[in-house]
Each structure stands twice: as C-alpha cells, then as structure tokens.
Amino acid sequence: MNSFFSYESKFSQVLMKIVDIICSSLLWVICSIPLITIGASTKALFHVTRVGLNGEDGYIFKKFWDGFIDNIKGSLIMWMIQGALLLVLSYDAFVLSHLAKNSIVFAFLYYVNYFFILYVIVWAIYACAYNNRFKQSTKVILKNSALLAIGYLPYSFMIIVVFLAAVLLLYYARITILILPAINTLFADSLMEKIFRKHMSKEDLEKIQQKEEEKKFKR
Template structure:
C-alpha cells in the first residue's frame, strides 16, 4: 500500500507530467490569444517543455511566463516578419484555389504556394526553438534558422509532417488541445536538440549531454 500511495512512484510521476503538460498547453493558448504574441508564446513553450517537463527544472507556470517575458521582444519581432509572409502566402493559396476550381492553368500554382506556406510554418518553429536556446540579433536569427532548415531537410520534412498531423488530429478531436501543444513541443525538442547541439561550443554540448544522462539515470 505504501508503494501505491508513494508520490515518487512511476504512476504519480507520470500523472504529474500529464498535469504539467495540460498547464503548459493552457499557458501557451492564453499567451497566443493576441496573435502577435505567438512567437514569444512558442519560444516559452519550447523552453518550458525542455527544462521543466523534460528535465524537471523548476515549475511550469513560473517557468513559462518567465521565458515568455525574457524572449518577448526578439520572438515578437521575428514572428511579425514571418506572419506577414504567411498572410501573403495564404492570400496566394486562396486566389490560386479559386483559379484551380475555375479550371485556370495558373491555379496549379496552388500546390507551390501551399508547400511554401508549410516551409514558412516550419521556419517559425525552428525560430521559436532557436530563440529559446541562443541569443542573437533578430536578423541573424531569421537567417540562421532558415539556413538550418535548408541544411537539415530530412528533419524539416518530419517537422512539417508532425505539424500537419497535429492539425488533422486537432480538427478530428478538438479536446486534445489541452495537451497537444506541449506534446508537439516535446517531439520537436527531440528533433531540434540534435540539430542545435551541433552549433554549441563543446563545453555547453557536453553539459547538456551530461544533464540528459542524469535525467535518464
């Protein structure tokens, strides 16, 4: 009986993780409501998922809002640039879709613009995660994340696939919104950390690897 009600056993630790995931997802949803804050919210989501959910460092609520505040300026500037591009591409997708339904040849460009929109969506995800890990000027961050996206195309395809599956899942089962953002962030962490650690000084990379070993141990 003592083992069953021991709050350090696997069941209670797993339950605590699920609760933390729900809280973090709700924080992200609230922070995204103004739309222009999406970049800062996503950077905070990634940072908190990596540090608190994955490595048990600190608390979800304070961790998220602390990261949101510290990343707000740069993440918002980067996101607004990407948002303008997304709006333009969505307009192009809509126009070409109308042309496609009308039988116009130029309507076939709809596929091209759709692919471009998915690439930009992946770019925003790379950027949010990158901002939570590195401190650089916004212009350099946007350039670096785009180059990283291109240099790691197989991973980028997986990032886009996860994004697309998440949208479909959300459409079919809206209730998953309470855990989906954190679940996606943790999945992206598995991908992005493999990429980002190649960019870190050896000392920082070894420290991160040691931290992973301690958590698994």
C-alpha cells in the same frame, strides 16, 4: 498502496507529467489568444519542454513565464514577420485557387504557394526553438533558423507532418487542445536538439553532457 501513490512512485511521476503537459498546453493557448504573441508563447513552450517536461526541477507556470518574457521583443518581431508572410501567402492561395481552375500554370503556382506556406510554418517553429536555445540577435536567429529548416529537410518534413497531423486531430477532436501543443513541441524539440548539437562548440556540448549525467544521478 501508500508507495503506489507516493511522490516518487512511477504512477505519481506519470500523473504529474500529464498534468504538466496539460498546464503547458493551456498556458500556450491562453497566451496565444492575442495572436501577435503566438511566437512568444511558442518560444515559452519550447522553454518549458527543455527545462520542465524533460525532467528538470521548477514549476511549469514559472518556467513558462520565464520563457515568455525572455527576449519577448525579438519573439514579437519574428512572429510579425512570419505571420505577415503567412497572411500574404494565404491570400495568394485564395486567389490562385480560383485562377487554377482555368490554367495549368496557375495550378502549378497554387501548389508551389502551399509549399512556401508549409516552409514558413516550419521556419517559425525552428525560429522559436532556436530563440529559446541561443542568445543571438533577431536577425541572426531568423537567418540561421531559415537555413537550418532547409539544410535539414528530413527533420523539417517530420516536423511539418506531425504538425499537420496535430491540426487534423484537433479539427476532429477539440479536446486534444489540452495536450497537443505540448506533445507537438516535445517532438519538435527532440529533433531540433539533435540539429543544434551538431553546431555547438565542444565546450557547450560538454556542459550539456555534464548536466544530463547529473540528472541521471539524481534519478
């Protein structure tokens, strides 16, 4: 019985993982309340996913804060740009929804507009993950993440489908806000890590593999 509840038992490890997921999701919600900080809090959630939820040591609160304040200026600028685009496209969708009733052309533009809304959402997710993984200028991060979102459409499609499924689930079950942000980020991070590694140098890949081997050895 004691071994079942011990720190190193499978049960305790799973329980702590669930607690970490809930804490990470709540931190994201709290830090996203000002709206302008959504980009920084999402980037922080990716940071927690990479160095916390995936098995590395460290307190979730500290990891989240480290990710939040790291390049916070760049995170704010990127989200202001992408958030402004989403507002404009959302307004266009509202206008086109009325015009589409009497015109096939506007009906077509209505759906095209929604395609761009989904693309900006995916672009924002890529940008947050990219900002967490690489130390580059805001301009480069925006450009490269936009290109990756287009260049890896199958991955982007899976990311947006899971994102929309999470939004739908949240709409019907608000309590899922306790886990959905972290779980959604875990899924997106696992896909984008595959993309990022395709563009990393041989030296960087060797460092990552060395860290992964050390992690397996500790387990």
